[in-house]
Amino acid sequence: MSSTGDDRTAARPRQRLRSLATLVAIAVVWEAAKILFALPSYQLPHLHEIAADFLREGAGGERWLSIMALNAGYTALESLIGFALGGVAGLVLAIGFAQSRWLERGLLPYVVASQTVPILAIAPMVVVWLGTSWFSKAVIAAYLTFFPVTVNMSRGLRAVDPDALALMRALAASPRQIFFKLRFPASLPYLFTALRLSATASVIGAIVGELPVGSRFGMGVVIINAAQYYNWRPANLWAAILVSALIGIAFYHAVAAIERRTIGWARAVPAI
Amino acid sequence: MAAPIIELTAVDKTFESRAGATEALRAISLAVEAGEFVSIIGPSGCGKSSLLRIVGDLVQPSAGTVRVNGKSARQARLDRDYGIVFQTPVLYEWRTVLENVKLPLELAGRPRGERERRPPTLLRLVGLEEFAGHHPWQLSGGMQQRVSIARALALNPSILLMDEPFGALDEMTRERLNQELLQVCAETAATVLFVTHSIAEAVFLSSRIVVMSPRPGHIDRIVTVDLPHPRVDKTRALPRFFELVTEVRQSLREDPRLAAGREGQDGPGAR
Numbered sequence: 001m002s003s004t005g006d007d008r009t010a011a012r013p014r015q016r017l018r019s020l021a022t023l024v025a026i027a028v029v030w031e032a033a034k035i036l037f038a039l040p041s042y043q044l045p046h047l048h049e050i051a052a053d054f055l056r057e058g059a060g061g062e063r064w065l066s067i068m069a070l071n072a073g074y075t076a077l078e079s080l081i082g083f084a085l086g087g088v089a090g091l092v093l094a095i096g097f098a099q100s101r102w103l104e105r106g107l108l109p110y111v112v113a114s115q116t117v118p119i120l121a122i123a124p125m126v127v128v129w130l131g132t133s134w135f136s137k138a139v140i141a142a143y144l145t146f147f148p149v150t151v152n153m154s155r156g157l158r159a160v161d162p163d164a165l166a167l168m169r170a171l172a173a174s175p176r177q178i179f180f181k182l183r184f185p186a187s188l189p190y191l192f193t194a195l196r197l198s199a200t201a202s203v204i205g206a207i208v209g210e211l212p213v214g215s216r217f218g219m220g221v222v223i224i225n226a227a228q229y230y231n232w233r234p235a236n237l238w239a240a241i242l243v244s245a246l247i248g249i250a251f252y253h254a255v256a257a258i259e260r261r262t263i264g265w266a267r268a269v270p271a272i
Numbered sequence: 273m274a275a276p277i278i279e280l281t282a283v284d285k286t287f288e289s290r291a292g293a294t295e296a297l298r299a300i301s302l303a304v305e306a307g308e309f310v311s312i313i314g315p316s317g318c319g320k321s322s323l324l325r326i327v328g329d330l331v332q333p334s335a336g337t338v339r340v341n342g343k344s345a346r347q348a349r350l351d352r353d354y355g356i357v358f359q360t361p362v363l364y365e366w367r368t369v370l371e372n373v374k375l376p377l378e379l380a381g382r383p384r385g386e387r388e389r390r391p392p393t394l395l396r397l398v399g400l401e402e403f404a405g406h407h408p409w410q411l412s413g414g415m416q417q418r419v420s421i422a423r424a425l426a427l428n429p430s431i432l433l434m435d436e437p438f439g440a441l442d443e444m445t446r447e448r449l450n451q452e453l454l455q456v457c458a459e460t461a462a463t464v465l466f467v468t469h470s471i472a473e474a475v476f477l478s479s480r481i482v483v484m485s486p487r488p489g490h491i492d493r494i495v496t497v498d499l500p501h502p503r504v505d506k507t508r509a510l511p512r513f514f515e516l517v518t519e520v521r522q523s524l525r526e527d528p529r530l531a532a533g534r535e536g537q538d539g540p541g542a543r
Contacts, residue, residue, distance in 0.1 A: 163358045163360060163362045164364070166330050167356060167358070169330055169349070170328055170329075170349060170356040170433075171352060171356075171376050171379045171380070172349055173379045177379055181375070182364070185364070185366045186364075186366075188366070265365050265366045265409075266366075
């Protein structure tokens with residue numbers, strides 16, 4: 001009812017408190033495990049060691065905080081472009097599938113097959129074909145992004161209430177009107193569910209795309225380097241992992257925020 | 273007598289499926305005059321909804337002819353002669369109440385002035401002008417169904433097709449909406465074809481009641497309702513009201529296939 005909106009805003013500070021409590025709990029478990037199992041730092045560094053790594057100066061005299069920020073920016077941008085490319089491609093495929101069973105039967109097996117091939121095997125080939133620039137990374141990100149959108153959206157476009165369609169028919173609506181005034185808006189909750197999945201997948205795609213030799217920037221490059229020097233400075237890899245995760249989380253929340261603004265009418269929008 | 277606004281002649285309907293053919297309607301002939309309020313009543317599965325959808329060109333008859341306003345049902349649909357109300361409100365939840373009522377005007381490409389003026393008028397007619405900016409889920413079931421009626425009236429249709437519109441509502445809401453519906457119809461002069469499970473509702477609303485037999489549905493009897501207008505709360509207390517309710521109930525029971533222990537279905541949720 002109309003009070004739901006107020007409940008949601010009232011829930012915000014409580015939600016923040018809950019997130020903070022969760023973080024504290026994770027930190028406690030982390031440090032407790034380190035003491036309990038006597039884990040050395042190369043297995044599990046202290047949290048303050050990871051924090052300190054951001055303040056350490058790198059080889060070029062820059063602090064790691066700014067090195068991480070620069071590379072994270074690269075990865076985020078590649079992910080965003082890949083997300084957009086993949087989202088549009090996925091949407092086009094979904095609309096095609098929803099319009100034509102014939103097209104769906106012909107193409108869907110290949111769409112599914114594309115996702116069973118390990119992305120790690122495909123990434124180097126894409127980099128060979130398209131070069132080591134940001135574009136090849138975005139394409140790899142798009143490769144992971146389009147699939148959830150295609151699957152969910154083609155389902156959403158079909159899952160329209162038969163009476164809602166009968167109403168359109170009774171009002172002599174054109175196919176175009178039926179699509180834009182009924183099918184598309186009705187399937188937006190399906191689209192956003194897919195975009196939430198795609199948001200995190202696109203970051204993974206971009207990072208995997210940065211792993212092959214020849215890339216110069218991005219979290220994938222940072223991770224490869226940190227892994228090489230892991231025994232010497234384990235906290236560096238942990239810091240890189242943390243930053244990579246934060247990009248994914250930020251993407252997810254950005255999609256969720258847009259979802260709340262766009263389809264606030266849908267009762268089933270999750271709180272986070 | 274003027275030409276009927278709806279004319280069904282020898283309409284049959286058989287649904288084909290993998291499980292075999294189901295005969296839903298047999299030899300339906302019915303003529304409805306302009307301005308009439310005709311209810312179709314019958315047991316579950318007697319094809320009342322199919323009959324309504326055949327009139328609205330949402331389902332094609334297997335045999336027979338349907339003429340609406342002197343043309344084919346398809347042409348009448350393309351000319352937007354119909355307003356339709358389903359058992360569920362079928363409101364688009366991404367649209368506000370006002371935008372839902374506006375939908376038919378948008379689809380018909382009516383000029384902007386009409387698109388802006390008409391919906392608030394319609395919402396006033398069903399008593400929901402304060403809820404124009406609400407989303408459907410913020411309204412009760414009865415209010416949602418009133419929005420759905422306002423939407424059905426948006427293009428000023430000559431025929432209103434109503435498929436158990438109040439079947440999912442509680443008895444009190446249903447009675448209130450029955451009365452509101454009659455007021456709305458009096459103002460719009462639409463001809464109404466109304467499918468229902470409720471005998472009392474049919475008697476209260478109708479000028480004629482079409483009583484249908486179980487599957488394959490055919491018309492058993494047509495009861496003419498001679499209750500005075502306007503129909504108000506007191507109408508339900510008239511002796512004639514009870515006589516008519518009994519008459520319709522008897523007609524439903526007389527069918528030998530129904531007589532086997534089945535009570536008259538005049539409560540909600542008989543589905």
